[in-house]
Amino acid sequence: MAGKNQDKEFVKEITNMEDDFPRWYTDVILKADLVDYSSVKGCMVIKPYGYAIWERIQAILDAMFKKTGHTNVYLPLFIPESLLNKEKEHVEGFAPEVAWVTMGGSDKLEERLCVRPTSETLFSTMYAKWINSWRDLPMLYNQWCNVVRWEKTTRPFLRTSEFLWQEGHTVHATAEESEAETRQMLNIYAQFAEESLAIPVVKGQKSEKEKFAGANATYTIEAMMHDGKALQCGTSHNFGQNFSVPFDIKYQNKEGKLEYCWQTSWGSSTRLIGAIIMVHGDNRGLVLPPAVAPYQVVMVPVAQHKAGVLEACGKIYEELSRDFRVYMDSRDNYSVGWKFNEWEMKGVPLRIEIGPRDLENGQAVIVRRDTAEKVTVSLADLAAETAKLLDMVQASLFERALKNREERTTQAQDFQEFMTQLEARPGFIRAMWCGEQKCELEIKEKTAATIRCIPFEQEQTGGNCLCCGQPAQHEVVFARAY
């Protein structure tokens, strides 16, 4: 079953992203075997290859959290209705999209329990119990868990009724400290996105309309996908005392006086896998940054039936496995061409081909997934070359994504220009805004673009609101978004 036809068939299964981006996305996640649909409406099944990416994301982020003094805990899945109701904005934001447990076994529950959409209320009840004195602060906790938000339209990784995430919840003695924590965690998300996921992000603040229900301020990192749509990749919220007052979270300060605490929360989710796909993927499938790729290298023995090939490859595999995550594909029922295509589809950063002639010459061929460049290297240098190439792939994925974002970032002075940009070249549009929700809503209604953030780095100042023409308050970044 070898040969060219088979190979062509394989790639033909992916829709071109230029033709139909949503369908390209669906093709890639299914063909690369990341997820599957389940019989539970709106919920996804994360398959081994998709889950392995999540495990890499977890390992790196978790280490960053721990290095900055955070520890993991686990709070219950269920939140009693009365608890959810304690903070007004929060319940209004989340109640419409929660799943309610009303029966335990065959008994009707006295009080409905919601399946956590997020855990501010539960953390707050515990913090009220745990915090007494300034010595208990800051309290820096995080949990890795599942959450449920009852979504009407869903898409794997991007929007599902259940998803996996981490939610950090911290408590501080002063407003300054909670603000510093909120910004620190946003910077950690940004660093992780740029260094590990090779995804450049715009850091900024959400508008009042777009901020988290219950927060004073929400900071966000926003990334640009290949189709010109934005994706929010992580958010960090400063709650001020919005939860500490209704939940009565107080501490005794150094002078012995009781004061309300200051809180933050911050979260990132399996959505990041969607970002990886839509930022780096191409018409041959997934392209994974080496830092989070389940396999950084796939070894494909060529003419593996010939004497000595598999043994020699096995030895090289053992050596490379000491430093890298390597998979050796020695399946005997697929052609080499089929394997090349399959692993390209799965986005493995480097492919190493070794056949009888390579072995004779003491060399191997390394092929980059991102550029398709081939180099022949001596076996003696294989590990060093692999390390070097992985670094190059990681760096050049970032550069390519940055270039795409820059090409897709424009400025607009007025609504006319805004509309033209949005249709001609969808992406981030930087424009001035008066700060009024009326204008924000009007633009959303007319264009489906939303304010992604008020970027920390303001590139324009002064000027007038692109919508109402009144004097502007900030530069904001607009985009249509997932």
Next chain:
Amino acid sequence: MAGKNQDKEFVKEITNMEDDFPRWYTDVILKADLVDYSSVKGCMVIKPYGYAIWERIQAILDAMFKKTGHTNVYLPLFIPESLLNKEKEHVEGFAPEVAWVTMGGSDKLEERLCVRPTSETLFSTMYAKWINSWRDLPMLYNQWCNVVRWEKTTRPFLRTSEFLWQEGHTVHATAEESEAETRQMLNIYAQFAEESLAIPVVKGQKSEKEKFAGANATYTIEAMMHDGKALQCGTSHNFGQNFSVPFDIKYQNKEGKLEYCWQTSWGSSTRLIGAIIMVHGDNRGLVLPPAVAPYQVVMVPVAQHKAGVLEACGKIYEELSRDFRVYMDSRDNYSVGWKFNEWEMKGVPLRIEIGPRDLENGQAVIVRRDTAEKVTVSLADLAAETAKLLDMVQASLFERALKNREERTTQAQDFQEFMTQLEARPGFIRAMWCGEQKCELEIKEKTAATIRCIPFEQEQTGGNCLCCGQPAQHEVVFARAY
């Protein structure tokens, strides 16, 4: 606030286990800061120190699973009622104790969803979709997740409405392979319990009455707690074709014929933390096996206000941290005695004390948590001695637990003797059994003891059933259990 009184107060807070074991247990989990109660009935909050033990358990078990070819996936939290109903015994076993979601937002759901109590049915629907040919087999998946079983009486770690666990689900081409997998995973649990948790276990098969709902055979590891009660620490189930037939999981064999698959599942949970507490703990609190202790060593500087002490300790801490999980307790608002007691309560295997005189002499004092033995070692040998002592603690915890189990394991020839043993020295009672459920139920009713397992290693053969006096089928292990 230093001195002897303070130190005594600290320990007085734990009830003696000989006086009231359940209360001792509760005291230890709260004082060692492992968990807290939540406002959600029957659900626990796992605090940082408790969760860190779980992270150690996860890391070790996960590596063992991966080494034997298993990979992680994630399936939805919810199971539609119709799906749960597909395997008769399974639904009868679990339906009485599930939580039902009936509302999404403000809409009533068309079909109720249960919050997964275990995921055989969901895995089976996916397997039916994923498996086509013998080349797809075996399929060896696992997931780490939360599950919910609506319990009437709960106790942290031992029985809670929500708990964390891993559930492995595998599919095989033949009955032999599924049997081999079921036994392999039981052996992995046993090896983990004995080597990492230092808990000796009895391996055996559950009786028909005690086996998992839907399984042909359930294998178990059973451990003996300090109070003479047994605790099931992990189970592995061979389903035969009980799920593959109703869920239509078939594969094409090498001859091209369709055949039903063979399945297993296996699980272990946060309950293991309960086992650690009840096997190793003492009247001064928790005692943790080094392999799963969040901190293997706590360093307590003595007279830390004296010049040079903290600096020198800091350097030693850096060095030790390369090889061990170390915590340096340099809090300035607690006495050294308070710290000693607190870290004993928290069960840290080794304490290293270093004061000005030690530094002058180039030495440190190491104290074992399990035996309270003190040794003075030169700083040059500190890392080597620490490694040696950690190994010794790990080994001697196992020996001590084994001795306790042996002292609490007796044989009984008839019911009279059985009752005497059970009252005089609660523990495992090995006795002969005819194999009839009537006798099993009668004994349970009269004594509250259950058949923990039919041990793989039969120490007695022949003889008569301790209940009915008829010829016996097996030796079984009875105990009262958690």
